[in-house]
Amino acid sequence: MNRRTWLRGLLAGVGATIAAGCEKVATAPPALKMLKVAEKWSQGAQRAIIGRHALAPEFTEADISRTFKANGTRRPVDEEYNSHLNTGFSGWKLVVDGLVETPLALTLAELRALPSRTQITRHDCVEGWSCIGKWKGARLSALLDQAKLKPEAKFIVFHCMDTLGASKYYESIDLTDARHEQTILAYDMNGAPVSVEHGAPLRLRVERQLGYKQAKYIGRIEAVASLKGIGGGSGGFWEDFGYEWYAGI
Numbered sequence: 001m002n003r004r005t006w007l008r009g010l011l012a013g014v015g016a017t018i019a020a021g022c023e024k025v026a027t028a029p030p031a032l033k034m035l036k037v038a039e040k041w042s043q044g045a046q047r048a049i050i051g052r053h054a055l056a057p058e059f060t061e062a063d064i065s066r067t068f069k070a071n072g073t074r075r076p077v078d079e080e081y082n083s084h085l086n087t088g089f090s091g092w093k094l095v096v097d098g099l100v101e102t103p104l105a106l107t108l109a110e111l112r113a114l115p116s117r118t119q120i121t122r123h124d125c126v127e128g129w130s131c132i133g134k135w136k137g138a139r140l141s142a143l144l145d146q147a148k149l150k151p152e153a154k155f156i157v158f159h160c161m162d163t164l165g166a167s168k169y170y171e172s173i174d175l176t177d178a179r180h181e182q183t184i185l186a187y188d189m190n191g192a193p194v195s196v197e198h199g200a201p202l203r204l205r206v207e208r209q210l211g212y213k214q215a216k217y218i219g220r221i222e223a224v225a226s227l228k229g230i231g232g233g234s235g236g237f238w239e240d241f242g243y244e245w246y247a248g249i
């Protein structure tokens with residue numbers, strides 16, 4: 001192992017906040033596995049103390065990063081996405097289905113009419129970089145209230161319109177995060193519609209979680225009882241490669 005791969009492994013072991021990156025992490029040596037266990041324990045303790053409803057830190061306009069790095073898909077190649085992009089997303093609708101009483105299909109104008117929230121927050125990618133941006137979007141809880149979750153619903157799945165590698169990107173969160181005050185479906189970033197590289201027309205902001213949970217290019221939101229039947233079954237694109245499903249920070 002050269003110094004770099006060793007360092008990468010170490011960072012991955014130390015924990016989700018400063019781990020290796022949006023790529024498959026090399027198998028960790030035993031000492032690092034122990035560190036990982038310790039980190040998991042300390043994360044659990046922190047969560048118990050801080051609680052799942054606490055707000056992520058918010059910043060001021062002056063703190064907004066001059067350039068916000070784009071990561072993962074920056075320009076979807078998918079035909080359906082591009083036809084929506086070419087028509088300014090005028091025919092695009094967000095589908096909300098699965099375990100809901102009232103399935104929805106909402107235009108961007110309808111999403112903009114829902115109760116919204118604006119927040120200046122820090123995005124932390126497992127690769128070890130962070131950027132601060134201002135996000136405005138519809139509160140996910142408002143959308144779920146409109147669709148009326150069935151009692152069996154336990155998770156909210158975000159089906160994205162981009163293909164990364166060989167499969168469509170997707171993510172999922174539980175109902176605590178879905179109903180968190182800062183969990184929004186963002187249509188604006190830094191005062192303008194979300195750009196293509198950052199997930200146009202709609203991307204998730206779930207501020208108590210790491211970067212890979214922040215699904216871009218959302219096309220459909222599905223309420224489910226179990227994550228088993230979706231994608232590789234681990235609840236997200238990177239989770240199917242071994243990343244933690246709960247990426248709380």
Ligand SMILES: Nc1nc2c(c(=O)[nH]1)N[C@H]1C(S)=C(S)[C@@H](COP(=O)(O)O)O[C@H]1N2
Pocket residue numbers: 022068069070071072073124125126160161162164169170197198199211212213214215216217
């Ligand atoms: N649909 C989709 N969502 C995605 C990704 C992606 O490749 N496709 N990458 C994730 C990762 S790893 C990060 S760090 C953030 C990057 O968001 P940004 O490009 O706005 O910085 O988006 C996340 N959401």
Ligand SMILES: [Mo]
Pocket residue numbers: 021022071124125126127211212
């Ligand atoms: Mo990331």
